[in-house]
Amino acid sequence: MHPSTLHPSTLDPSTPAPDLILYGGKVITVDARSTVSEAVAVTGDRFSAVGRDRDVLARAGPDTRCVDLAGRTVVPGFIDAHFRLLDRALAQLHGADVSLAESVADILDAVRDTARRLPAGAVVTSNAGWYPYMLKEGRAPTREELDRAAPHHPVVLSGEFRYLNTRALERFDIRRTTEQPEYGWIEKDPDTGEPTGVLMGDAALLTRGAHTDPPPAVKQEALVWALNRCAAAGVTGVREGGLDPADLTYYQKLAENDALPVRVSVQLGMSTAPPVEEILAGLEQFPGVNPFPSDDHRLRVDRVGYLFADDDYHRMDVTPAIRGQRVPADRVNRYFRDRCCPLEKIERIVTGMAERGFSGGILAGGDVAIDKVLGVLERANAVADLTDRRWVLSQVVYPRPEHHRRMRALGVVLTPMWHHHHYYPALAHYHGVDFAQTMDPFRSLRAAGIPVGLGSDISKIPLNYFEALFYLHTRQSRRWGPVNPEEALSREEALRMLTIDNAYVTFEEDVKGSIEPGKLADLAVLSADPLTVPADRITSTRVLLTLVGGRVVHRAADTGPDALRPTEKGREA
Template sequence: MTLNHSFKILLVSFVLILFNCSNQTEDKASMLIYGGTIYTVDDSNPTVEAVAIKDHTILFAGTLKDAEVYKTDNTDLIDLKGKTMTPGLIEGHGHFMGLGYNELNLDLLNTSSYQEIIDAVAERVKTAKPGEWITGRGWHQSKWDSLPAEMVNGFQTHHRLSEVSPNNPVYLRHASGHASFANEKAMEIAGLVSLAQDGIKKFEIEGGEVIVDASGKPTGVFNERAMTLITKHIPERTEASDLQAFDLAVKACHKNGITSFHDAGIPRETINLYNKMKSENKLDVRIYAMLTGWDKKLLNEWYDKGLMIDNDNRFTIRSIKLNCDGALGSRGAWLLEPYSDRPDHFGHETLPMEFVRETSLKGLENGFQVCSHAIGDRANREILDRYEIAFNALPEKANDHRFRIEHAQHLHPEDIPRFAELNVIPAMQAVHMSSDRPWAIDRLGEKRIKEGAYMWQTLLQSGVPIVNGTDVPVEPINPIASFYASVSRKTLRGTPEGGYEPEQKMTREQALRSYTLDAAYGAFEEDIKGSITKGKLADFTIYSQDLMTVPEADILKTKIEMTIFNGEIVYSEE
């Protein structure tokens, strides 16, 4: 053997030693999770025994024996003790600051009568300063155990509310966010007490309606864009209250196992707040934000600026939210045929369809996803039409557009296959079916309900993914409730037996995917989150029991035990 050959062998051996040492350094886990069932939502590896992570990314997912190779004396060991883990849950459609403010203001989500609303306001009046606005959200007249004697067009009137708060203006948003209820003091400030017109049956403004009584006087209920008649008089939020609401929203997400959040429509002030929180290392939820479509100037600024895709995966802006109709509860959803329980009314087109067409074209041109709120069957059809016009006009830009329709609750049967044909993603909140279905049949009638309402399985079978969520604060952010609704088609009280339109139930695998990988796909983020796969972000949700196998009746007993975000424990039940 020549000296030169020996030197080469020594050199190769030295390089290999260095390489192995380097690998050993790089491949050591900062955390090892084991001891329970781990659902990966990765078809190539559906369940694993252990997950090793290094800092904020997944290093390994597989058997415990193989995972232990990555363990050192410094590795944090998380023993699930028989509990279950999934990828971190993604709230696919909600309102982040609304979540926080719902905890700051009057939370009326659990009220079951008009009297409970009056009592809540009366209690707040005791501590309110003279003239201070009292605001809240969450009432829903169709969910009350009993209705007051005085009703107009299916809504309560302000008189009893005004009696308990004569000096404090009161403004209470409907659970849906598409109607509101004000007392006389609030209407007086807005200059609406003198609105009365003898004999008038309705008072409409573009995209909205003020409900009036037989004498033409406002009842206190404002539908859709008519709400601005009151809201423009309410003092703006303060920086201090925004910070408090933000902090409450982050904590609420962690407590509910939510690691990512699709924020459905934010203005420039909220963009500035999120950037500030990120710069201060306080943005501990991954926010995928949609620009509010109400502000054309904001949209034009972002068309010029371009997408903001965060390398830290904390705050991304690459989509636009358009509010195109109202909600079913307030009879604001835009329908092809009139409401069964209000035959002279079709709901509201709250945004001109020409603007939807224009925004769809500009969105495609500039690489922005368009996400349009549509609940009624006409709104869904009109939006699909405008999307199709844009796709046909700019086919080279439409290869991977991932345009969405938010809610897509009530569809004409002819429009259901169009989602797959146009590759439009329905972002549907399953818990809405649970809350709305008992009374929605009064709005739509049996035929429309059975042929086109909450058509989850039909849409899935057509080949489109579904993005799940809660629409918080319209519903509580609790993902277990939405998962239960997805697989049971029942109310949260467990009725009816067998579920509503049971053929539309999701399987448990589909429901979990709609909260993880499919939700990630709906935000162009399936390569970095949504499944427990090597190289993806280390976001996980841990549950008290196996919601994939427990009896259906026990799903709602499931609790979030731990939330891991970016490789760190941010919430623990213990």
């Protein structure tokens, strides 16, 4: 760590007095020199000074609000590089919250509680965020258990697959005689032929109407709720990893009304089901520049197109054979209509995007898929230079050392997920423990000079981002011991992955992601110092205050009047 310093530009006496000064704390700037300071000043929506208390406080004017941090720690606001926020918000706010459940009993309790709140006959839905292998029982709830939990309600439970009770099978007319859909799979008992209640892939579309296409007001309500919960978690920026273009309007409405509590960057989704010519023609509605022209860092579109080279853990393109596969082998590549397409088609789409000046993102989790995708990008790069467009490789669970040179040459950006802290058992189940223990080699990637951001892509809102710091630093899973511990990062490296490195993902590293004069004043005040608190207490750290552009978007209930108290020079922030 470098000692506290004051940026030279802040010493100019002609500059306006700050609107706000936070002093008497530990300001972890995450700048290039890893500077740790005592105070930070905000003028307008930007940081205007960072340095020692006496130097920064000397800039205060009669109207400057000066707030004593009383030793608390300030960090740049967290940025999530891949979070399907609107989708997750709808599922959680209007259904049973079963994400990160620890047992079948937990799930059944959540279903039971939701059923009590709904009139008889109403469909009980849920969010996802769990795998059977995470649960103490090592299995999913059965149809009969869901029947007992909600005897008067159809249940459509989301998780690794879609799980229905008997009333839901009846409601959506799914029977022994129901034909298998073109994509996906209806699981049926091999002896009786009766549906087990488990729908895989696009078979879940048979429940259309349970919780799809909600009214616009419901979507807007869910989005506002989710954004405010993110702010309470210290998040100042969210990147939607694959948003339906039609849903962009919900974010635009909030931005137009200056009602976005956190900054949002969007990668627009893209179905690969239509013909390639139709897909590429659809890009004509967008500017051929990446990111799309905008000086507004509240809401921006950074890329268009989210392609799938592989997918869920049970369909991941990895070296070992997938174990415990419940989907029939002939359906693995006919699972989701809008994202199951051969690599040759992906290459034609990527090459066409490169020729038109776009970049996008490709989900490639398995080592084999990563290798194939790098080949696609290399061939597209030979047609149209894309080395400065920061194509995103998402998930990237199992990158290999032989991929490093190719990644650097292509200028790709990786957005892996930290949710393996929770989901490790699923990967160990499908890929075997030995192979699963090679996942998430973040230390090696960073040492190789490859830009690596970090996403969550989980269903729980809000997330505890201190669990991400804990996992990156200790490599301990939630309950299942260490995961590839040789790849552990220092705490500062982990914090960088959740802040400035994620600003790089959205082409915004010069304007946000660290606490430096001239950058957007996005920060979080914490209850403990994540760089020094005992490792087993990292996850207990709380966010006391969140600022976005110098504006308070979250204040914990116990932060006043005796906490974060202003001095006599100004009013409380």
